[in-house]
Amino acid sequence: MNEQMTLPSARIPVAPEAEVLVIGGGAAGVAAAIAAAKGGAKTMLVEQRGFLGGMGTVALVPAFCPFTDKRKPIIRGIGMELMERMKQACEPAYQAEYRETLDWVPIDPEVLKRVYDDAILEAGVTPLYHSFVYEVVLSEDRKTIKGVVLVNKSGRSFVPCRYVIDCSGDGDVAALAGVPFHKGGDSGELQPGSMCxxxxxxxxxxxxxxxxxxxxxxxxxxxxxxxxxxxxxxxxxxxxxxxxxxxxxxxxxxxxxxxxxxxxxxxxxxxxxxxxxxxxxxxxxxxxxxxxxxxxxxxxxxGEQLGIRETRRIEGDYTLTVDDFLEARSFPDDIARNAYYIDIHLATSKSEMTFNHLPPGVSHGVPYRVMLPRGIDNLWVAGRSASSDRAVQGSLRVMPNCFSMGQASGTAAALALRGGTGSRGISVPELQQRLLEQDVWLGEAFVPAGMQQEGDAP
Ligand SMILES: Cc1cc2nc3c(=O)[nH]c(=O)nc-3n(C[C@H](O)[C@H](O)[C@H](O)COP(=O)(O)OP(=O)(O)OC[C@H]3O[C@@H](n4cnc5c(N)ncnc54)[C@H](O)[C@@H]3O)c2cc1C
CATH class of the missing domain: 3.30.310 (TATA-Binding Protein)
Known part of the structure; x- marks a missing residue:
């Protein structure tokens, strides 16, 4: 589309301020909203569909990728709680079969939608479904998002906010705010979609x-x-x-x-x-x-939509690389661990798929900085479009990791609100301490001596 037109300026309704505004209700967004609300922030969750779950319900992706590193659970916290709640809400035969399973747990999408509804409401999140973000309003210095413009059946409205967590899976908010990003491979090739x-x-x-x-x-x-x-x-x-x-x-x-x-x-x-x-x-x-x-x-x-594996990867304060993955590196600002293999699907029907596995019991750290988009002070990007190279996106993109990043970003937003700082001004050790208190696994370095669990690598 080359032709363009200028819209007349318009006065639109202003909604009450959200202290933390989470955009997108997939695995990342659900966990982010719950964590922010539990951290004491007035939190609103905006989702374009009439239900939560992102690819797991919108696109009927049929199972949760592993929560373990094949020896022990490494994705814990909110993600694990939500998956367990889904199991408990399923039929008795399902429960009997999957009670002890943590890897490749099948998704019952109708059950999962209700579990997510209940979980965000219990946490005190204000949901707004059927609403799409199509514009952001920036401060004069263009470093802060003042709010977003939504469009929905009621028309357009402006939601002012203190902090935004972009969990759209596509980095929509970050892109609208002018954050630089990458999309696909060197020649623009993208992983294919699948209709589940x-x-x-x-x-x-x-x-x-x-x-x-x-x-x-x-x-x-x-x-x-x-x-x-x-x-x-x-x-x-x-x-x-x-x-x-x-x-x-x-x-x-x-x-x-x-x-x-x-x-x-x-x-x-x-x-x-x-x-x-x-x-x-x-x-x-x-x-x-x-x-x-x-x-x-x-x-x-x-699926209501074709399942999408890959779109934008934002440029963050740190870009997680394939070397970090293969060397199983840890970082001082780790907010999660990842052990899922690099799983890049073929870009054409004739090309090859790429798989790279870490040995059992081994994981790498996911630093806080991958969620901090360059140039903006009050925005986190959690989930599929966090800052990584293309190979690592092929691993980091799966739902358990999206839960982890969501939980960390929501917890960080609540801390920033309390301290009146930007996303980079919070105390990372305090964030890590909060995550540990919420049963998040940050690796052996974060386990007090003598508290090592069975199966933990030395
Ligand atoms: C075919 C396929 C198979 C997969 N298999 C697995 C698997 O077996 N196990 C696994 O764990 N992972 C799997 N994945 C990966 C995983 O499902 C996704 O990468 C993951 O769901 C991403 O989570 P997210 O929260 O970042 O984004 P999403 O799940 O994409 O959620 C984003 C949400 O934001 C909403 N949204 C987007 N833009 C806007 C906007 N502008 N305004 C308002 N709302 C918006 C969307 O409606 C959506 O609900 C698969 C993916 C695909 C496509």
Whole structure:
């Protein structure tokens, strides 16, 4: 679109001030809002959909990535509490199967939406759903966000605020505030999106028997390869990314890719949604024809939006790099640990996927500075678009890490409010102490001598 026009200036309603304004209600935003409110800040959570959960509910991403480093839980605090609450709100059979599970816990999206609603309301957060941030108002020196302009069914309104936490997953607020960012690889390539969906009326015992008898893997490598060779599936990754069994008759599916979608462009998202639903329909036919146990599968829901893995990565005070990941570095200002592997999905149907794993029991630190966008004093960016190089974004982006960053940013915002400082003016040791009190794991260096847990690396 090259043509432009100037809008007439307008007077718009002003909402009551939010001390902490959280934009986006995915894993990062839910945790940020709860932490800020529990820290004593008058907190508002703005979300463009009519429910919380981000990719886990909007896009039906079917499972939580691991909360452990394969030896011990390293993502604890609010994220762990929310996942446990979801388990407890699920059916008895689900609870019996997943009670002890911390890695790849399947998401029941309807349960998760209610758990998030309840959790933010209990914490005293004021939610505003169905509302989209499309403009920010900066101070004269352009270092502080004075508030954001929302658009929703009621029209436009201005929400004044003291602090903002950008959990839009796309760094929308940061970009609107002029923070520099990167998007994708050197030639602008982005990880593909995936249209995830839920299949009902499947027969898991029969499916398990098929795996035992055929020797195929849970990701159906042989079956997918055969279907591709026979033209029943398009060329692409020769396996299913994930099947997450919510019950013996309901399964969440993450399978295949939609290429060339920039999740910050409405035109691309529109094409992605249409292409994604077509892909899901074709995969449904594959499942019915090729996979025993799925003969009568019924597609009950696909993502409201194509699942988006990668858009903007803001430039922060520190950029977490692949060397930091591979060397399992710790930082003096660590606010979380990460052990999830580097998981970069192919940019085209012909390119390769990249995986890099840390050994069991090993994690690296996530410094506070990755959430501090350059140039702005009262803004944090938590979640998928925090400051990292592209490789590390392929690891940091998963929901457990987004919970951690959300919790740390919300706790930091409440501290900044209390001290009347900017995001860089808080005491980082005090932030770390607060996080430890909230059961966050910051690594062995933060465990008092003699309190080491079983499985902790020396
Ligand atoms: C296909 C796929 C599979 C994945 N598999 C897994 C997996 O198995 N396990 C796992 O843990 N992670 C997985 N991930 C990664 C993970 O789901 C996301 O990276 C993570 O959800 C990001 O969390 P977030 O809170 O930063 O952002 P999001 O989850 O994207 O949430 C952002 C929220 O902000 C809202 N929003 C955006 N812009 C605005 C705006 N301007 N105004 C108001 N609201 C706004 C959105 O509606 C959304 O609710 C997967 C991702 C994809 C796409």
């Amino acid at each position: 969906y839920l299949l009902a009326h499947v027969d898991r015992p029969r499916f398990k028997r098929f795996l035992e008898e055929s020797g195929d893997t849970g990701q159906l490598h042989q079956t997918v390869e055969r279907a591709m060779a026979e033209g029943a599936l398009p060329e692409g990754r020769k396996s299913i990314s994930g099947l997450a069994w919510v019950s013996d008759y309901l399964v969440g599916v993450n399978f295949g890719h939609v290429f060339g979608v920039d999740g910050t462009r409405a035109e691309d998202l529109t094409r992605g949604a249409i292409e994604g639903r077509r892909t899901a329909q074709r995969q449904l036919e594959f499942f019915r024809r090729y996979v025993p146990g799925f003969e009568h599968a019924h597609l009950v829901a696909s």
